[in-house]
Amino acid sequence: MAVFTRTNGDAGGVRNVDAGAAFANATIINTGIAAPLTAYKIAGGTNGNLAAELTVGGAVETILRIVSGNATVLAYQVDTAQQLSVLTERSGWASDTALRDAIRNTTAGDGAGNIGATGNTWVGAATVSSSNGIKLA
Numbered sequence: 001m002a003v004f005t006r007t008n009g010d011a012g013g014v015r016n017v018d019a020g021a022a023f024a025n026a027t028i029i030n031t032g033i034a035a036p037l038t039a040y041k042i043a044g045g046t047n048g049n050l051a052a053e054l055t056v057g058g059a060v061e062t063i064l065r066i067v068s069g070n071a072t073v074l075a076y077q078v079d080t081a082q083q084l085s086v087l088t089e090r091s092g093w094a095s096d097t098a099l100r101d102a103i104r105n106t107t108a109g110d111g112a113g114n115i116g117a118t119g120n121t122w123v124g125a126a127t128v129s130s131s132n133g134i135k136l137a
Contacts, residue, residue, distance in 0.1 A: 028133050033074070038091040039134040040067065040099065043083040044126045050078045052118045059121035060084060062108045067099065087134060100128040
């Protein structure tokens with residue numbers, strides 16, 4: 001059986017690669033992307049499963065375009081609980097509130113906050129949170 005012997009360092013993140021060494025819950029430590037990562041949970045606003053909005057011109061595409069205005073989108077996941085999780089690199093959003101307001105104030109869709117292509121997806125009450133890091137289950 002192969003053995004790995006650690007010669008120095010720890011598992012607390014790498015300086016100048018991550019956001020710095022961190023020993024705290026919900027801190028994202030990346031091992032293969034040379035930039036600080038931010039995970040956003042965008043929730044609310046839809047009357048059903050957001051997966052129906054994965055179509056061309058749908059709500060998911062609209063929200064991702066807004067997020068990518070100030071960050072590089074690396075990955076995203078649609079959850080059945082009317083939630084879109086987005087993993088970004090080098091986010092320039094000043095705060096969760098700034099991103100939330102950009103989503104809420106979009107003039108895409110019908111111009112009144114409904115950005116759904118296959119059903120109603122009202123983003124006027126959308127919420128954004130990046131405080132919990134990434135969750136895989």
